[in-house]
Structures are given as structure tokens and as C-alpha cells.
Amino acid sequence: MRPLWSGTITFGLVSVPVEMYPANRSDRAPLRMLSSDGVPLSRRYYSQESGKDLDDDQMVRGYEIEKGKYVEVTDEELEKLAPEKSRDIDLRRFVDEQAIPPIYFERGYYLTPGGETEKAYRLLAKIMEDSERVGIGTFVMRGKEYLVAIAAENGILRAQTLRFANEIRSPADVGLPKKEKVSKAAVTKFEKLISKHSEKQLSMRELKDEPTERLLKLVKSKKSRHKDIVETEEKSSDGKVVDIMDVLKKSLAAKR
Amino acid sequence: MAARAIWKGKLKFDSTNVPVNLYSAVIDKSVHFHILEERTKTRVKQHMVNPETNEEIPNDEIQKGYQVEPGVFVVLSEDELEKLQPKPSREIEITRFVAPEHISSQWYDRPYYLGPDGDEKTYFALAEALANQQKEGIARWVMRGKEYAGALRSQDDYLMLVTLRHAEEVVSAKDLPEPAGRDLDKKEINMAKQLVELLEGEFEPAQFRDEYSERVMEFIEKKAKGSKPRLHVVHSKRGTSSLDKVLSKSIASLKNQKEKKAA
Numbered sequence: 001m002r003p004l005w006s007g008t009i010t011f012g013l014v015s016v017p018v019e020m021y022p023a024n025r026s027d028r029a030p031l032r033m034l035s036s037d038g039v040p041l042s043r044r045y046y047s048q049e050s051g052k053d054l055d056d057d058q059m060v061r062g063y064e065i066e067k068g069k070y071v072e073v074t075d076e077e078l079e080k081l082a083p084e085k086s087r088d089i090d091l092r093r094f095v096d097e098q099a100i101p102p103i104y105f106e107r108g109y110y111l112t113p114g115g116e117t118e119k120a121y122r123l124l125a126k127i128m129e130d131s132e133r134v135g136i137g138t139f140v141m142r143g144k145e146y147l148v149a150i151a152a153e154n155g156i157l158r159a160q161t162l163r164f165a166n167e168i169r170s171p172a173d174v175g176l177p178k179k180e181k182v183s184k185a186a187v188t189k190f191e192k193l194i195s196k197h198s199e200k201q202l203s204m205r206e207l208k209d210e211p212t213e214r215l216l217k218l219v220k221s222k223k224s225r226h227k228d229i230v231e232t233e234e235k236s237s238d239g240k241v242v243d244i245m246d247v248l249k250k251s252l253a254a255k256r
Numbered sequence: 257m258a259a260r261a262i263w264k265g266k267l268k269f270d271s272t273n274v275p276v277n278l279y280s281a282v283i284d285k286s287v288h289f290h291i292l293e294e295r296t297k298t299r300v301k302q303h304m305v306n307p308e309t310n311e312e313i314p315n316d317e318i319q320k321g322y323q324v325e326p327g328v329f330v331v332l333s334e335d336e337l338e339k340l341q342p343k344p345s346r347e348i349e350i351t352r353f354v355a356p357e358h359i360s361s362q363w364y365d366r367p368y369y370l371g372p373d374g375d376e377k378t379y380f381a382l383a384e385a386l387a388n389q390q391k392e393g394i395a396r397w398v399m400r401g402k403e404y405a406g407a408l409r410s411q412d413d414y415l416m417l418v419t420l421r422h423a424e425e426v427v428s429a430k431d432l433p434e435p436a437g438r439d440l441d442k443k444e445i446n447m448a449k450q451l452v453e454l455l456e457g458e459f460e461p462a463q464f465r466d467e468y469s470e471r472v473m474e475f476i477e478k479k480a481k482g483s484k485p486r487l488h489v490v491h492s493k494r495g496t497s498s499l500d501k502v503l504s505k506s507i508a509s510l511k512n513q514k515e516k517k518a519a
Contacts, residue, residue, distance in 0.1 A: 011451060012455070012502070012503070012507070013502045013503075013505050014503060015502075023362060025424065025426075031322055032320070032322070033318050033321075034318070034331065035306050035313050035317065035319075038331075040307075040329075041305060041313055041318065042304070042306075042307045043303075043305075044302065044304075044305045045291065045300040046300065046302070047296065047298075047300065047301075048293070048296075048298050048299065048300065049296050049298060053305065053310070058294050058295070059293060059300060060294045061290075061291065062297070063288075063290075065476070065480045070292055070297060071476045071479050071480045072297075072479075073289065073476065073479075077475065081471045081475055081487065082468055093456070093457045093460075094452050094455045094457070095457060095459040097361065099458070099459045100361070102407065103282070103418070105361050108362045108426070113435055119438075119499060120499055122437055122440060123440055123444060123445065123499070124448070125435075126440060126445065126448075127449055128452070133452060133456065135452075136459070136464070138464055138466075138467075140468050144469075145467065149361075151361070153429035154430055155435055156434065156435065158362070164461065165461040165462045165464070166465075167283055169279075169280070169283060174369050174371065175259055175371075176371045177372065177376060179380055179414075180376045180380050182381040183377070187384045187385050187388065188385075190381055190382050190384075190385030191388060193270050193385075194353050194386065194389045194393075195353075196270070197270065197350070197352050197353055198353045198391060199353070199354055201358055202354045202359055202394065205423075206351060206352075206394050206405060207420055207422055208422065208423055209422035209423070209424050212422075212424070214340050215322070218332065218336060219324065219330045219332070222330050222332075223324055227330075228331040228333075229324075229329070229331070230328075230329050230331055232327045232328075233327075244427060245427055245431065248427065248432055252432055
């Protein structure tokens with residue numbers, strides 16, 4: 001698996017070359033669409049006018065400026081619109097991670113050392129982990145700019161993409177009513193209930209993916225009964241699930 | 257304009273029952289494109305095709321399968337998949353409360369505001385109690401045929417429910433090998449620490465804008481008016497000095513900036 005992005009984290013004048021990989025596993029139970037005789041199907045684009053399937057070079061990207069009217073934008077133009085500076089993640093500020101409201105967090109990625117030396121990488125990870133700070137910056141990946149918090153854990157750098165401030169709605173935007181005065185007694189009653197049901201830790205059992213477990217159980221049982229099994233002649237390797245954990249371990253292992 | 261609620265439910269824990277409406281707390285502001293057929297400049301459509309025959313397969317002839325080994329699928333019928341669906345319910349069950357530091361930022365997924373649905377006093381009392389106790393509730397619920405886990409928290413006097421990713425989905429740094437190498441230089445550690453301290457501040461998201469989207473939109477508007485805007489690649493230079501030199505230079509320049517501001 002190739003990195004999603006490779007670039008440089010900078011803080012002050014220091015640069016840390018990194019490669020970016022997802023920190024989340026993809027769907028563990030992806031279902032494939034099959035024909036009635038069991039051939040895995042492909043999704044294809046086709047022309048509304050001729051009804052014919054289209055190849056990549058017969059399609060372009062368009063922004064709809066008014067109904068049915070589009071402005072074409074090419075890959076090359078998008079590429080040139082990203083200033084080179086934004087291909088780096090410049091950590092302009094370091095903040096306490098707990099000070100970032102959860103509403104901002106979007107998606108996690110791991111950053112592994114790139115380039116020839118990992119000294120600067122380990123230095124940045126150590127400093128951030130010791131000081132319990134995360135660095136904030138922006139960067140461009142695949143035609144989109146991201147606000148990002150870089151955190152360190154176990155000596156490994158992690159990037160959490162954040163939503164931009166203009167993507168966050170306020171309670172007033174949503175139209176929530178103004179706060180009402182509440183009785184102290186009602187608050188105290190809830191406080192007591194909250195401490196009664198408080199736990200020291202979040203058990204991972206709470207976050208178990210039960211729907212997938214149920215699906216996999218059904219698959220296992222049908223497989224052992226040889227029920228509804230179809231085989232295709234062509235045993236292509238696509239659809240093989242890559243475990244992101246293996247990719248990360250390889251990428252983090254000392255290469256030098 | 258007030259937003260429309262996307263779902264209605266009831267927060268339940270112990271003997272408590274708080275009726276709430278759910279609203280999305282975020283809006284997607286990125287620039288979205290459509291795929292067009294180059295020749296006709298019209299939107300393309302998608303369909304499923306048998307790649308061996310290039311024949312279109314209509315929806316009612318498609319079956320779903322889980323690949324157990326390369327090329328071997330267990331077919332699951334609509335009926336079987338239907339039975340796996342959770343029972344619809346309006347209950348948002350809170351199983352326990354924990355301190356927010358036990359919920360890693362890696363777990364948070366999509367945030368929703370909860371608004372009171374008929375019982376404002378109870379709603380605001382719960383929000384206040386959560387804020388006072390500095391706790392988040394762990395919630396489970398079924399919404400539109402899907403099961404969710406989430407964190408119930410208070411934000412600016414209001415209740416918020418943030419969906420949490422599944423345990424199996426998130427790779428924890430604790431399960432990964434720490435990058436190894438020679439011991440780090442003490443002097444460099446101290447300088448890097450100083451540098452981070454100089455860059456320390458509050459989290460002010462409004463200071464960061466999606467400048468790339470703004471540039472793309474500006475470009476599209478110019479193009480729409482018929483002009484052909486020129487694009488230049490901006491190059492930046494990067495130094496290649498040693499780590500400790502770069503660190504001390506950075507510290508000096510930041511200190512200089514701070515003094516100028518103070519003066």
C-alpha cells in the first residue's frame with residue numbers, strides 16, 4: 001500500500017519528512033455485488049445520451065455554476081492552485097489537545113518517518129508527547145485543504161484532520177431555544193445520577209461493532225453448511241483486504 | 257433560518273427520560289464537482305456491469321456476497337440481510353459516564369446537536385449537570401436502520417451527541433512499534449522544547465481558513481466569465497542545515513518576533 005500523502009511537517013525552520021497512512025481500518029465486511037451466476041460486477045460510468053460506457057479519458061470534472069451549466073476544471077489546474085507551501089504541514093501553533101472541542105475532529109491518520117533520517121521525527125514526537133501538546137496547521141491532499149492537529153503517542157505522530165471553523169454550526173445556527181433557568185434541585189439530581197453511573201474507564205466492549213459481528217457469524221455458518229456458495233473462475237487478487245496494521249508496522253520499522 | 261431535525265429520540269438512563277431532536281452540527285463547505293461526459297458536457301450516470309460480457313445487470317438481478325477466499329463468495333439474500341438489521345427504536349440509552357480524557361480524539365466521528373423536544377427544563381438541567389461534573393455519557397441508539405455508539409456531552413449550555421467509531425475500526429498507537437534509533441541529543445531536545453513553548457497558544461480555529469477552496473472558487477468564477485486565468489506554481493526553498501542549527505535559528509527568529517510585538 002502506498003502512502004496517501006507524503007510531505008514535510010515544519011515547525012520553526014525544522015522540517016520533518018513524513019508519509020501518511022489511514023489510522024482507521026476500512027469496512028471489515030464489505031459486500032460485493034454479484035450477477036445471478038456469481039460474477040463480481042463492476043461499477044461503470046455511462047453516457048446519458050448514447051447510453052454507452054465511458055472511459056476515464058472521455059470524462060471531465062465540472063463545477064455547476066447554474067442548473068445544467070458547468071465550468072470544467074482539470075487535474076492540472078487544481079494541482080497548480082495549491083501553493084507549494086501548503087504541501088507542507090506547517091505547525092504554526094501548539095495547543096493542549098483537550099482544548100479542542102470534539103465537534104472539530106474528523107478523521108485520523110498515522111504519519112511515519114519519510115526521507116533519510118528519522119531523527120527530527122523522533123525529536124518532534126518526544127517533545128509533543130512530553131509536553132502534552134498538539135501542533136496545528138493546514139495542508140493540501142488530493143485536491144482538498146485540511147486543518148490538522150498533529151499529536152504524538154508511543155513515539156508515533158498522528159494527524160487528526162479537523163473541521164474548519166466555517167463548517168461548524170452554532171446552537172443559534174441550528175435554531176436551538178435560548179437557555180432556560182433551571183432549578184438547582186433538578187441539576188443536583190442529575191449530578192447524583194451521573195456520579196452513580198460513572199466509570200473510571202471506557203470499556204472497548206461498549207464500542208464493539210455488533211452489526212459486523214452478526215454478519216460474519218451468518219457468513220461463517222453458511223460457509224460451514226456449504227450453503228449459497230458461488231465460485232468465479234477468475235481468482236483475481238483484488239478484493240483482498242489489506243490490514244492497515246501490517247502496513248503501518250512495516251513503515252515504522254527502522255529501515256536504517 | 258432554523259434547521260430541520262433529522263431524527264427524534266429519547267435520552268434514557270436510570271429513571272430519566274429526556275425527549276430530544278437531533279440536528280447535524282456541521283456543514284460541508286468543500287468544493288464539489290460533478291463528473292461530465294467530455295463530448296456532451298452532461299452529467300454521467302452509473303450502472304453495474306458484468307465485466308466479462310460488458311452487459312448491464314439490472315438491480316433486481318444483483319445479489320450480494322461476502323468474499324471468503326479469493327473468487328469464492330457466500331451469497332446473502334435480502335431476507336437474511338433484513339433479519340440482521342437492528343430493531344427500530346427511539347431510545348438513546350446512556351450506559352455510563354466517563355471523564356472526557358478517556359475518550360481518545362481518534363474515536364470521535366460525527367457531531368450532532370440535541371435540542372429539547374417539549375421538556376426544556378429537564379434538557380437544560382442535564383446539560384448543566386454534565387458540564388458541572390465534567391463527564392461524557394456513553395450512548396447507544398438505532399437511527400435510520402443503523403446502530404450507533406456515541407458520546408453525550410455538554411457544549412456551551414447545550415447537549416451534543418458525537419458518534420464514536422467502532423473499537424475494531426481504530427488502530428491504536430499502543431499496538432504499533434515505536435520508531436527506534438540512536439539516543440536523541442539533550443541539547444536538541446531542550447531547543448525543540450523551547451521552540452514548541454514559543455509557538456504555544458490557544459486553539460483558535462477561526463485563524464485558519466480553507467484558502468485552497470477559496471482559490472479554486474475564485475478560479476472557477478473567473479473561468480465562468482470567460483477569462484482564462486493564469487496559474488503560477490509558487491516555489492519555496494528549503495534549507496539543508498543541521499538540526500541543531502535550524503533549531504537555534506528558529507528560536508532566535510521567534511523570540512525576535514515576540515519582542516517586536518511587545519515593543
